[in-house]
Amino acid sequence: MPPRDPNSQKIIDIVVNKGNGVKGLVDTGIETVPDLYILPTHERLEPNMVLPHESIPVIDVSDWDDPVVTKSICEAAGKWGFFQITNHGVPLGVLHAVKEAAHRFFGLPNEERNKYWAGNSPTDTVALKTSFAPQQEAVLEWRDSLSFRCGPQDLESFPFWPPVCRDEVVKYMKSAEPVIRKLLEVLLKGLNVKEIDKAREDALMTAPVVYFNYYPRCPNPDLTAGVLPHSDITTISLLLQDDNGGFYVRATDGESWIHVPPIDGALVINVGDVLQIMSNDRYKSIEHRVVANGSKDRVSVPIFMNPRADAILGPLPEVLESGEQPLYKEVVYSDYFKYHLSKKHEGKKTMEFARIRLSCQLFSSI
Ligand SMILES: O=C(O)CCC(=O)C(=O)O
Numbered sequence: 001m002p003p004r005d006p007n008s009q010k011i012i013d014i015v016v017n018k019g020n021g022v023k024g025l026v027d028t029g030i031e032t033v034p035d036l037y038i039l040p041t042h043e044r045l046e047p048n049m050v051l052p053h054e055s056i057p058v059i060d061v062s063d064w065d066d067p068v069v070t071k072s073i074c075e076a077a078g079k080w081g082f083f084q085i086t087n088h089g090v091p092l093g094v095l096h097a098v099k100e101a102a103h104r105f106f107g108l109p110n111e112e113r114n115k116y117w118a119g120n121s122p123t124d125t126v127a128l129k130t131s132f133a134p135q136q137e138a139v140l141e142w143r144d145s146l147s148f149r150c151g152p153q154d155l156e157s158f159p160f161w162p163p164v165c166r167d168e169v170v171k172y173m174k175s176a177e178p179v180i181r182k183l184l185e186v187l188l189k190g191l192n193v194k195e196i197d198k199a200r201e202d203a204l205m206t207a208p209v210v211y212f213n214y215y216p217r218c219p220n221p222d223l224t225a226g227v228l229p230h231s232d233i234t235t236i237s238l239l240l241q242d243d244n245g246g247f248y249v250r251a252t253d254g255e256s257w258i259h260v261p262p263i264d265g266a267l268v269i270n271v272g273d274v275l276q277i278m279s280n281d282r283y284k285s286i287e288h289r290v291v292a293n294g295s296k297d298r299v300s301v302p303i304f305m306n307p308r309a310d311a312i313l314g315p316l317p318e319v320l321e322s323g324e325q326p327l328y329k330e331v332v333y334s335d336y337f338k339y340h341l342s343k344k345h346e347g348k349k350t351m352e353f354a355r356i357r358l359s360c361q362l363f364s365s366i
């Protein structure tokens, strides 16, 4: 990346090097978005790129055993890669409380918040960051995020988590766990996997991470990005939105975008890269993005369910059993993860790391 101009370097200093985040920048009273946050025009989401009448499915999951429900889930995962679920059993009070907890954390004074800055935090299970990969990005994303690793061993460091929000995070994670398990059971059954045994469970769902994403009100929301288009490198992700809107997913035409309207109490579910790889493309990990908000501070609370770092990913034997060619080679999840983090958000580029190129496929079939 070319060197930054002196003004952008000054802002990097406030936002990244001093650990104040974009929230700290907004608190200085800026009235326009600095150049460092201004996207080239071709990267902005223009209104004519949004399909106003399309929407992702909303599925009532009050009966997980209903074949209509399981079929809708698997079909949505194959066609849209995204769907919303309602009546999932996570109490409304728990959902509201965790969003309030996110506001409480980001409402702390800079010096309280940045105690948790990545690398500085009292525990490596909690990390505050800004944008996605500020060192690799010419333009930064208008977002700060606080992540909590929530695997069983990670919870041992709970006493070091921020007291203003830690109870709510754990409660949310615990109530969402059965939903994650059910979703994975249904999705894997759709791939002919009869049961998720201990080994599969270890590989698929050992490393959940809860995020607080915080998008402070932005003076020029049309010029910048909350989050640039990307796919998640998870098995599956569950997203809790607030009522501000601004979350878009790539339409099935591969070009346009669809808004995902907030529904109180619903969770937005998406297939991540790992499940697309395991399903040999039957399920789709779809790009999504967030537009900054001009009138309010927005929060979202995703749960990213990840495989164990040393898990070996590749198309499942059950999927290939009928002689289907694998589209992906086997990769270790930690290598996939590191590759993802070494680049800025760039659509679905990370998947190239595991994809078998056509020429190799032809070669191996000769
Ligand atoms: O904030 C949102 O609504 C979505 C954020 C997102 O896509 C992510 O954190 O991966």
Ligand SMILES: [Fe+2]
Binding pocket: 230, 231, 232, 288
């Ligand atoms: Fe995402």
